[in-house]
Amino acid sequence: MGKLGRLSETEIEVMQVIWGLAAPVTVARLLDIFSRKDWKTSTLSTILKRLIEKGFLTKSIRGKVNYYHPVLTLHDYKKQETQTFLSRLYNGKVKNLIASLVDDSQLSKDDIAELKEWFGREEGKK
Incomplete structure (x- = not known):
């Protein structure tokens, strides 16, 4: 594509x-x-x-x-748009986006705890 x-x-x-x-x-x-x-x-x-x-x-x-x-699925479109967004604003790095959200207090402590739990589960799958 x-x-x-x-x-x-x-x-x-x-x-x-x-x-x-x-x-x-x-x-x-x-x-x-x-x-x-x-x-x-x-x-x-x-x-x-x-x-x-x-x-x-x-x-x-x-x-x-x-x-x-x-021509493409909604999932593929979202994936492409996310990559474009990250490349344009965050040097292609998810970590930079998350750091920006944390620095701007956009993520609550509960959000951060949920993300940590999710990352832990994802890491266990590998």
Whole structure:
């Protein structure tokens, strides 16, 4: 998988629905799901076209209907986004992120205890 483009909030919202469906999806199905947004077909088609251009979707055609397929799983997307975030802001190191959270009092003593316990369990698996 090559380098994927960055997703806007709206694109992430659409992709989360597509990932959740776990099957190829049509514009009509997505319009139904996003009915509260009152999107037009052209609006959703533009979003899907951008997702294809950014490498997140592929499109197949059956008859006159377009079906959109995710290129990667939500898990793989999260993994890639986490790596990008760590590389950009923390020199690629999780330790630097955690140190920043601890230094800024973002982690409580309970959080730290839970992390220690989790790291201990993970270390025992190896």
